Every structure is written in structure tokens, then in C-alpha cells.
């Protein structure tokens with residue numbers, strides 16, 4: 001997951017632009033009358049997100065309606081999303097924060113994801129801290145998902161920083177050929193508590209990290225196979241040095257938790273691979 005710095009805009013900014021856009025007085029007034037209510041929810045959301053307690057936020061309850069769910073979703077879909085509307089410029093500002101999806105770090109940003117889904121939390125539909133630029137797979141994949149306890153709260157790009165600790169590893173596997181698979185490391189990182197470790201597992205599963213990372217790593221492995229074999233047969237120390245160099249440049253250019261960095265960490269320390277895969281001719 002990639003950390004993003006939240007933009008300096010709040011739900012009041014979004015609501016005011018939507019109010020300006022509407023011609024219908026009734027819709028203007030309704031949103032205007034509920035700004036304080038939405039601001040309270042925004043404050044609570046930020047507080048709970050920081051404390052990993054988003055599960056404590058109340059879900060939409062038909063019987064205790066303050067602001068109608070349909071109306072909130074209407075404000076989002078028919079105004080915030082609307083091309084050329086006044087509020088759309090804030091939507092676009094969120095959309096262009098990053099080109100890569102912060103959840104999976106692989107996909108391209110195409111949409112905005114509600115971290116707490118608007119179907120259960122309609123009063124957070126316009127709240128910028130709940131709006132995360134995302135690829136379509138990550139947006140659809142965890143649709144209607146919400147945490148019911150701290151351990152189920154996957155990492156939030158605005159509130160969690162998980163890029164400086166190693167929490168994913170790759171393993172070199174053999175079947176007909178060599179391939180990589182990715183896993184959350186089997187022991188909790190020292191810097192983390194148990195809840196954060198469980199959240200890592202949740203994030204890893206929810207966003208299909210193994211599938212996405214291994215797809216890329218296996219292409220990379222195929223592209224360096226011949227070169228690695230040549231190096232090994234010329235001088236096996238050269239192969240180790242080359243892989244260590246690749247690892248070091250990945251760490252500085254891409255960060256510790258990039259799929260490529262994780263892959264080269266494994267290759268450059270895997271004695272079986274460094275010793276020519278025990279004469280298996282790199283298992284062509």
C-alpha cells in the first residue's frame with residue numbers, strides 16, 4: 001500500500017460547491033441544513049481512522065434517518081461526479097493525486113473509492129478523507145466491505161504508513177518451471193502490534209496482492225533468466241553481485257515494499273538459486 005497525503009479540503013468545501021451548482025432550492029436547502037451534521041461525521045471519521053476504530057462508526061439506519069441515503073448518493077453521483085460541475089474540480093483533484101492505485105500499488109487510478117462504502121455510510125459519501133483514488137479492480141473488489149472490528153480494517157492510504165517495514169515476502173517455487181508467490185511474512189514485524197499484523201493479512205487478501213505481485217515478478221524472472229544463467233556459468237559471484245545491485249537500486253528507486261524489491265531480496269539471498277538451482281539448468 002502506498003501512503004498518500006490527504007488534500008487540504010473538507011466536506012464543507014465539497015458541499016458548498018454542490019449547493020452552488022443546484023438550481024432546485026429544496027436540494028440546496030437540504031444540503032445546507034445538514035452541513036454541520038456532515039462535518040461532525042467527518043471529524044469522527046478522521047479521529048476513528050487514526051485510532052483504527054472505523055468499525056465504531058454507525059452504519060446507515062433507515063429508522064434514524066437524518067439525511068436520506070438516496071439524496072446523499074444523488075449529491076455524489078449527480079453533482080460531485082458530474083463533468084463540468086463546480087464540485088467536479090475537487091473530485092478531479094483527488095483523482096490526480098497519484099497515477100498508481102495506492103491500495104494494490106499495481107493498477108492505474110481510474111476512479112474514486114469510498115473507503116467506507118457509501119451504501120452503508122451515505123453521510124460519508126462526500127467526505128474527502130473517505131475518498132481514495134483507486135484502480136477499478138480495487139474499487140469493485142472490496143465493494144460493500146466494511147470492518148466490524150479493528151483487525152478487519154485494511155490499510156487506509158491516508159492514515160497508515162506501511163512502506164518502511166518489511167511485511168510481505170516472496171518465495172521462489174518450483175513446479176514445471178520457476179515462479180514466485182507472495183505472502184505476508186510469517187512473524188509479526190517487531191514495530192507492529194498484533195492488530196496491525198492482522199490488518200496486513202486482511203489488506204493482502206482483500207486487494208489480491210499475491211496475484212498482482214506474482215504476475216509481475218514472474219515476467220521479470222523470465223526476462224532475467226538467460227542473463228542469470230550466463231553469469232552463473234561464467235562466475236557465480238558475479239550473479240550474486242548483480243542481483244544484490246538490482247535489489248539495492250530497487251530499494252532506493254521503488255521502496256522496500258514494491259513487488260520488484262521484494263522479488264530481488266529473495267533472489268539475491270536464495271542460496272539454491274545462487275548456486276545454479278542444483279544443476280537444474282534454471283528449470284527451463
Ligand SMILES: [Zn+2]
Nearest residue numbers: 101104135138
Ligand atoms: Zn488497485
